Each structure stands twice: as C-alpha cells, then as structure tokens.
Amino acid sequence: MTMCGNNTRIQNLIPKTDLFGELSEDQQSEIVSIVSIRNVERGEIVFSEGDEGLGFYVLLSGRVRIFKLSPDGKEQVLHFPECGDSFGEVPVFSGGNFPAHAQAMKKSELLFFPREAFIQLIQKDPSLALSMLAMLSKRLRRFAQMVESLSLREVPGRLASYLIQLSRQDQTNANQATTTVHLDVPKSQLASLLGTIPETLSRIFARMTREGLIESAEGNAVIILDFHGLQELADGERRLA
C-alpha cells in the first residue's frame, strides 16, 4: 500500500541495512512487498510500552530513542537505533506488548514490518532468520554491558567508556594526543542513556575538565586530552577527585 516513489526509495535503502544487505535481489523485493513506510515528526511517539506489537520498525533516516518511563516520570534510554537498525522486534518473536517506548527525536523515516508477513518470510528464508538472530544477539550484548555498567560502575566510569567508544567510531585518529568527539544526542539524553541526570553529568564533565582529562565539553563537542586517563577511569583503576 506504499506509493511508487516510496518503493524506489525503499529499494535503494534496503541493501544498506545489516538485516537485509546480504539478501538476493529477489529476496529484497519480497521484503519491499511487505513493508510500509511511516514518516514521523519530531517528538512523535512511534509506539508506547504496553502497546500490542503488531510488527517492528527499521530506522531509515532521522533519530529515534527507545526508553523506559518510571511511574514518577523519570526516563531511562535503552538505546538509540542507528540508521538501518531495527527496533521493536521483541513482541514479534515472543508475543505480547512492546517492552519500551519509542519516540522520534527529529523528523524520521521508518519502515514498518508487519509481524505475520515477516514471520512467513523468515520461514522461507533461513538467512533472514540468521540476520535477525545476529541483530538480537548484538542488542543482548549491549544490554548486558549496560546492566554491568549501571550496577558495577560509577557515573564517571560510564561516561569515560562512552567517550572512548565514540572516539573509536569517529573517523578522527583515536591515538592522537588530542581528539574531538561529537555527541550525537543532547547532553540531557546522554545523561538518561548513562542512567543519571543532567546535573550529575554536567558536574562530571566539569571534574574531567579540572583534572585535565578533557579540555572542554561545550555544545556537542568534547575535546579529549588524556585518552589513557579516560581508559583508566573506565576500567575503575582511577577516580576523579
């Protein structure tokens, strides 16, 4: 039920996703035939925790956050899908409802995969199943990491890990004495991803600056001075004053 123009766009983007990139052209057109596209505006809720999970999504463009909400309104971000990543798959395979909320942080394009049709596709095509298993396994690994991080490390260590991780992804040379990384989300959202609040995050950036680990954290740019020091923080071998 998608328009022709959309189908062309989908056909161009499907091959770039982890999930479908390795499929044959025939298989890819089968995918195209079951998906629909959904455009969402900044702030729009894609789905809420507890909604019936009739299918899952793939992020084509824009930015979405997946998060939990506590009774008193505090938020914990579970993850930010990258473009090409799927989200909301859990109820597709285990039934029931979405385990978390999904909200667009800016205008975004999503693909929607209806549950039944997708399961039929998997049954015809084990390699698709393996791709999905790989996707869920990676997520599981990151969640395990997150649990460890929340429980076993203090906020400075979690932030240090995050900065190191970012600097690895960033094209700039991670072994330079001085490296600039660019936060891909507002600091308030980063706080929520790290399991803390903006005030605490702000104070820790300030302490890191005082100790010469970073030069500054202004706007979304963090200038790293002491890579090795950050690594020690992340490993719990060092602590901030």
Added chain:
Amino acid sequence: MTMCGNNTRIQNLIPKTDLFGELSEDQQSEIVSIVSIRNVERGEIVFSEGDEGLGFYVLLSGRVRIFKLSPDGKEQVLHFPECGDSFGEVPVFSGGNFPAHAQAMKKSELLFFPREAFIQLIQKDPSLALSMLAMLSKRLRRFAQMVESLSLREVPGRLASYLIQLSRQDQTNANQATTTVHLDVPKSQLASLLGTIPETLSRIFARMTREGLIESAEGNAVIILDFHGLQELADGERRLA
C-alpha cells in the same frame, strides 16, 4: 561422541525444553546427534567472559549463574537460567566472545551445542530459528526490565518486584492474605541479581518486616503479609520509612 546412556537421557529431556519441544521426532534426533553432554561440579566455571564462543549451552539439571565481574571483584548476576533454558548463545549468532561468566552453583548437567552444526540445523529448519528468536526476545525483554529496574527504581522497589514475581510462580495462592515464597538462590546471590550487596538487602528485609509488609525472611522462606503494599512499593507509589 556421547555415550549411549547419555543419549537416552538427552532424548528424554529434549522434548521438555522451550527450544526444542515443538520439533518433530526426526528433528529432535538431529539435535541429539550434534550435542554433547557436560557435567560440572559446584563452583566450576562453565565459561568466562572473553572466552571464544564456540557454541552455547542448555541447562538440563542443577543451577548456573550468568554474571559480570567488575575490575575490583564485584559481581552482577545477569540471570539464572531455568532448566531447559539456553545460555551463552550471543557469540553463536553475532560472533566474538562470551559477554559474561557462567558458573555452576551446584552439580549440574549441561548440553553443549557446537556453533557451526547448530547453524546448519537452523538453516534446514526455520522453526528452530523461530524458537531461538523467541528465546532471545524473552531475554531481551527481561534485560530491558533489569535496566529499568536498576536505573529507575530503588532497591526496596526492586526487591518488592522480585517477591511478587516469585509469588506468582509459586503454586500457593497469590491472593491469600498471607503467602510464603521460597527464594531459589542464597540471599547473597539475590543481592547480586538486584544490583546491590548483602548488607543492603538484609536491611531492607528488616525494614519490610518492621512495616508489616512481610512477617519474616528467615532462611529462604519469605512470609508475605501485605501483598498490596509490596505492589505499591514496586510501583513507586510508596516508600519504606
């Protein structure tokens, strides 16, 4: 390379697992042909975080804990597989190493599934893939719950949730005014599962007792008096003095 006696035992147990219960007899014997059995003693490490993941396990009998270790020796339990549950699947599908440690808490019997052979099985048999997707999805849901719990709720709320969950599983009537639940792990391990330490857990049991939410928590038996009060604690609508 398993002995005949073991094969019989495996054949009896395979049908009881979530993963393989719905397969045909032919498919089940294919499973039997690739697995090997592994017996472990109390305290024995099944695998360590960072080990190469050459396959995954299914718990047949006994008890195993999956946990993370911090540099300074603190532990966070990720989960306790039930009999019939698989664990250590992540590297099978996403490659790389085990994301956590697995240790037997008592003498246990495990099935080992070698990676390559299992993947070939999946390729022949999409319903096996769907079972595994369901297993990983359920785990993902529980991990998301755990992250929420660690980040958004205090220890009393986490413990209350755990007790309520236990009482639902327990055969005894959950709507009785007074219900006794039996902890299936030592309190020190429960503390680690809840992301805290034994001292804190102990103090919270004491506070719950003082407030009349439970009558006692002696040994592994917790006698619940005020089910509704626990629910309020879990939902953050109430706090301990």
Added chain:
DNA sequence: CGTGCGCTTGACTTTTTTCAATAAAGGTGG
C-alpha cells in the same frame, strides 16, 4: 566441637539526587 561461611547490624563515608536559581542557546514572529 570447632571452623567457616552466610547473614545481620551498627557507625560512617561516598555517591548521587533533589531543589533552586541562574545562565546560555536556539527558534519564532514582530
């Protein structure tokens, strides 16, 4: 009948959150 391990309790410290106030930044409409 010790010995050791798991559990409990107390006093104290550390980390993080809460509350409040202010400053800076970004977008909108006059």
Added chain:
DNA sequence: CCACCTTTATTGAAAAAAGTCAAGCGCACG
C-alpha cells in the same frame, strides 16, 4: 535583525540512598 520565550545546561547547598568497614551471631559441616 532583534526581542522574546522556551529549552537546555550549569552550579551550589542540602538530603537521601547505598556502599564500606568492622563486628558478631548462628547454623551447617567436617
């Protein structure tokens, strides 16, 4: 282009939650 307003970020002071350290109890097991 600027004034305004909302959102986002920072900083301080105080409170709360949980962790550390230390000591003691009780029960199981050798």
